[in-house]
Amino acid sequence: MTTVLVVGAGQSGFQAVASLRDRGFDGRVVLVGDEPGVPYQRPPLSKAYLAGTAGLEQLHLRGADFFAEKDIELVEARVRSIDRAARKANFEDGRELDYDFLVLATGARNRTLPVPGANLPGVLTLRTRDDADRLRASLEQAEDVVVAGGGFIGLEFASHAGRPVTIVEAQDRLLNRVATPEISAYFAELHRAAGHTVLLGQGVAALHGDERVREVELSDGTRLPADLVVVAVGVVPETALAEAAGLPVRNGVVVDAHLRTADERIFAIGDCANFPCVQAGAETRLESVQNAVDQARCVAAAITGTAEPYASLPWFWTDQAGAKLQIAGILSGADRTVVAGDPAEGKFSVLSFRDDVLVAVESVNRPADHIAARRLFTAEPKPAYADLEASAFDLKAHLK
Template identity: 50%
Template sequence: MTSPRAVIVGASHAGAQLAAGVRQEGWTGEIVLIGDESLLPYQRPPLSKAYLADKCGVDELAIRSADFYAKQRIQLVDATVQSIDRAANHVVMSTGDTLSYDKLALCTGARPRRLSIPGADLAGVHYLRTATDVNMIRGDASPGVRVVIVGGGYIGLETAASLRALGLEVTVLEAAARVLERVTAPEVSAFFDRIHRAEGVTIRTGAAVEALVGDERIREVVLANGESIPADVVIVGIGVEPNTDLASAAGLHIDNGVVIDDQARTSDPDILAAGDCASHDMARYGRRIRLESVPSAGEQAKVAAATICEKPKQITALPWFWSDQYDLKLQIAGLNTGYDEVVLSGDPTRDRDFSCFYLRAGELIAADCIKRPRDFMFSKRTITQHLAVDRTELQLARSA
């Protein structure tokens, strides 16, 4: 009798956690973790922060040591999976080899959304998703270089902070009316706008990029209004798209990601999914959501591991996120979609710490907490337990 085999496609946060979780939940058979990078599975959030700012080496980003995988009998394979044969229960790899599975987990993550404008393929135009991407950026980011960042979301602003720490001239171009417009209240946007300008970043909002111009290498960024901005390096941070091609070709249900149920199962009971590539109905919000969040990837992976081992759990944790910029840690609890009221604790126009609480029909649904860890923990507990809140209490500082 052959040993059962669990195959995990994608070796980032979700994949690494799932591999460890399957073994922890009691899987005695083989575990194969397939990734398309030669590095050990590593943490991605520091890429735009400490790693880009040259404050740590790539070895320090490893989620777990090589010894861990060896001791847990987790086989790491550096390859790309090209297709899934659900009828035969095997995957076909870039090497041409096939690998059978009893259970398959898709942790294929997401890829940066590409610019589709003239000049987007010029040398010096970068995206930031992998350690290799950052190495290429650092190779171009020598002192005196003018960097233009397209996109004023979290990746764009984190990258701006890291490059300013290296002493580079940085301009952020945001097509919307304010930075972080899709994800935060105007007060939070204004706060980060103020902080970045004080640190020497040039921020342009309402700045739609029409073309990138250069001979072979980027020389300038042309805006829709005809203005040209000199640039030696361009970094594009305009969001990501889930990697669903493999799942879609295999006939799995796709809806802004690989659709999973609350036990991380796809439309095929032998295939699970977790992380940035997965979307699921969240009862808390009454809709299907795909979360781009390390904590959510970890929780989904733990649930998937339990499901594989027939110890069903459910995806129930409150979504939360974080962002590090300069000396500031932003911690976000919940999703603020549909808020109808904002309550502030602290003064975002003057302070370097404050909290922004989002309410809907009087109930706390989310919070952005900058250098306010106590507010963050309070918010997570209050939102999770649907506790009543007093607006006056929310306004009281909790940073002490």
């Protein structure tokens, strides 16, 4: 009997095993994860779950009965190493398991702040359910909350923490890595209007305290009072297993267009995988639910005999400061932007072009634009600047 072993029981690992069964795979399916309980989704951790408006059950991707019904073995353990020659995985608890195909779905871990005081009590991060529980409990007692990092996670945390916080961002704009300057400026205003202090161009130089953190020292020497510091400065892909097994690793586990590593029996998907992205025209590692789910489906198809190159359109959403931002496409390499709609009304989209071809659409409270963009990006030819200009950049007018 063919055995598929999926390492990492997060968004992509869960989807891989579910899709294998959906496609009629009747071999042995083992999903190994080092977090307790059934697989859960992370997006609510910085939104409804943090705010206390969603409970544990709403995090779960499926209940325990699903795994029993589908004959999927859900194993709580950490995989320590992979023996590629013997096609065997060794678990930290001493167990080992033979596989025919192995899927690395190990995700990413949070970056830490490389500054003095980073390990003080009261300095927390947000990746797992346990992290979210700790943060919720700390928020109840904290007086002064500082968020280090103005990316998606830091800003969502600020939005759903239920109180004003100070956001410290080393770059000169929020969402620097992931959004256009127009979107950055809009959200900086929204967060300020919501009562948060947004400090741009200021790194965290040190954290000071005694039995817990008391102050955040900024790069210009300013000291902010803080008894809770949330570090949200990005993630590092979890590649240790691949590296130790001699597989190429470069900002993630390197895979080909079919999401296969250099070993044809081993795939990598989700946050841990660096893949040739069709839309970016370059090696890319994405951190999104869409990417995790679609890559898992692609690998399940490959294992069940219908391999297709991975080409799904990247898309993403975030809820913050009372607004919904949805992004379709890939911003890298964009050389021109147009704003459609009126930011003052709180509903607009930023269209980004590369060589006069539409490559990304960021929509704020304009879900119809997002849906239209996703449909346009998956059809040919891709909309050109001149065509869109002729319709006053109304994306819906171009749907066939």
